[in-house]
Amino acid sequence: MKQMKIAVAGAGGRMGRMLVEAIAAAPDLVLSGALDVAGSPSIGQDAGAFSGQPTGVTIESDLARALAGADCLIDFTRPEGTLEHLAYCAANGVKIVIGTTGFDDAGKAAIAAAAEKTAVVFAPNMSVGVNVTLKLLEMAAKSFAEGYDIEIIEAHHRHKVDAPSGTALKMGEVIADALGRDLKDCAVYGREGVTGERDPSTIGFATVRGGDIVGDHTVLFAGTGERIEITHKSSSRVTYAHGALRGARFIADRANGLYDMQDVLGLKTALKG
């Protein structure tokens, strides 16, 4: 069997470590390189050192060396790092799976432009459960279009640096699209002081940060006499890692272009009709 060669960016991070472990356990994949930011304490260590299972791949900060021979880079880092790695991938024909969140509009445009030169999977949440939840939300939003106030509540660990989470924003976009609204016009990010009564056309966001919460998302449809809550809770990062590996396998033989986890999981076509 020809193994797909995968490089991991942010190899010393929470997701990077999970990915290194998942790749080591996948017979069709092999870790070809491990990258982290210069100055990171992980530089110079074996990528599997944290788990006591050496991979023979040393984490380094040189992009060209870490990506040498790679078919695909899996990147869960920070927007500025991902955009630098992406430019290299686009110029050198390396495919890329992007899990990083927190991009601004210019960053998202750069990802779309790079996807003309290489195949890209880009999704704020790679878990099967969240992606199926997005389909449920599309249906729910249409059913609760009138008379229901929509609020999105998310909770994550104390180390998370962006808010609201990429997943919460994606949920907001899916709901706004289903209702024919633009999230940019109707999102309310937190409330304080004398806010006035709630505008029914808005979608509210609330963020909780604390401890080791892996990732909880609830969408509340609050009507008169009833409320509906659609909740997804992650209890391990392994689901994100397995989703990212599915993404890498999906683009292995795909043409250049921008794909998301709905493409990877076949959810765009499977539930139409």
Ligand SMILES: NC(=O)C1=CN([C@@H]2O[C@H](COP(=O)(O)OP(=O)(O)OC[C@H]3O[C@@H](n4cnc5c(N)ncnc54)[C@H](OP(=O)(O)O)[C@@H]3O)[C@@H](O)[C@H]2O)C=CC1
């Ligand atoms: N799409 C999905 O399914 C998921 C997405 N995420 C997203 O993935 C990203 C990473 O999350 P997580 O692993 O928890 O974060 P961590 O902080 O644990 O890991 C990030 C890694 O990237 C490195 N890094 C930091 N800045 C840069 C940079 N400028 N260039 C290159 N590398 C850099 C860090 O190095 P150092 O530690 O030395 O700073 C670290 O190794 C976040 O954006 C998060 O929201 C997370 C889980 C699931």
Ligand SMILES: O=C(O)C1=N[C@H](C(=O)O)C[C@H](O)C1
């Ligand atoms: O930072 C995290 O941990 C997570 N980030 C992603 C997001 O911002 O939605 C996905 C998941 O919720 C975990």
